[in-house]
Amino acid sequence: MNRFQYASPVTKQSAVELLGSGAVVLAGGTDLLSLMKADVATPDLVVNIKEIAELKGLEHSEGSGMRIGALVTIDELLQDSRVQEEYPSLIQAADGIRSAQIRSVGTVAGDLCQRPRCWYYRHGYGLLAMQNGASMVVDGDNRYHAILGNAGPAYFVNPSSFAPALIALGASLKVSGPNGEKEIPVADFFQTPQSEAEKEYKLSDSEIVTQILVPAAAGKANATYEVREREALDWPLAAAAVSLTMQGDQVESAKVVLGHVAPVPWNSDEAAAALKGKAVSASVADDAGKAAVQQAKALSRNKFKIQLARVAVKRAILRAAGMEV
């Protein structure tokens, strides 16, 4: 780890003033410290935001939904009884983070801002893993890489556990920066970088996520399903989150978002269309899963992920509808 300076502001404004080129935000730190130890992140200044009181707390308000402060930990989210009732998709996503140690300090906002798990990236080859003008991923060990949105130049997968569920629920982020505060839908927060100069999400070096705003989920059935290699701490191989607005026993409208299959959380209008106007059954859910991966293209070693993504979508839909998966 390189040497750095450390600061611990108590207001959002001081944090933003400290940030900028060469500075990084430290909250839970579970991802940042790993990146710093690998010399993938080499900041001059680490800005600890954990003492900023206004970034704490999770609140529900009638009608307008939930506000998750940037410092709310995964554990705090899991313990919240109203989240358990209204947002099972968030609880199921949190449940996949199988480490009490990470849940204690890791934050929901930090989950969105964690960097990809791509092993080329983590070993210092950059987000795009280019060598001599060609991607090392395409002919390399790409077994955990993208099956959708993988026309290049990026092949990593978005690592967030919560992003698919938050996008399916229509959540947005509040971001503070030198020009004040702005709100951005979680769906628009992520991007596929086109060059090494770009990041996989739209947050400049001088901005911080301050809040996550989740609309009320009343009347919306929602669920997440992750397919994983093992029970213990690991990132899923494929995941899907769904949010269903029902009319009687028919799906009036649906949002289906896949995780860990593309450089961004992958919104599938095809899967949503396959559900519209139908009563949920195993075969309808399977059709939606099939539709979700229709455009999928395997790299040399990750064909298995297409089937896993299809199953994740199917099971997330069944789980949301309260049916056996």
Place this chain on the structure above:
Amino acid sequence: MPEGKRPEETGSGISRRDFFKTSTAGAVSTALISKQGIAAPGEVTKLGPDPVKVKLIVNGKARRLKVEPRVTLLDALRNELDVTGPKKVCDRGTCGSCTVLMDGKPVYACSILAIEAAGNQIVTAEGLGSPDKLHPIQKAFVENDAQQCGFCTPGFIVACQSFLVENPNPSVKEIEEGLGGNLCRCGTYKGIREAVLETAAKGGFDA
């Protein structure tokens, strides 16, 4: 060890001068003073990159040391304070062998900076019991053969303790999921499961 000195144990706090640049900071409530680098709104002290004074509270004792901001809690415990229960294995927040309690919650000491942990209550396996008076979960580990090489054991002990506080009467599935943040390369999971079940069956322990 910086300056070749062993940090002395002390119960006293650190002077506010270590934290605040200006005299107006004296008006800041004492609640803020335990954390490093915190000032009143608008007054932010940058610390480091050279070693800075940090006070850690480890197993109930205040310990003063001087470390660079980049030093992790794990390295500070092991290399500066000779608290070697927490082990350095993966050093990437994955294996759990460095698990300690911070304000009662399990954390990976390798993934927290020592400076961040200043003022928090840190408890390691050494703080749970002693060879003469083992903590019930430590005793159950011995009796159920829950270790082989023993390298993961102090982290597992701490993780099991905190798991049992939250889940006094766990199922096997809950044990497997709840301890998913710790790995044992010898594969002594069977003994660990039995140690946790036995401790729970005996009525657990006082948190």
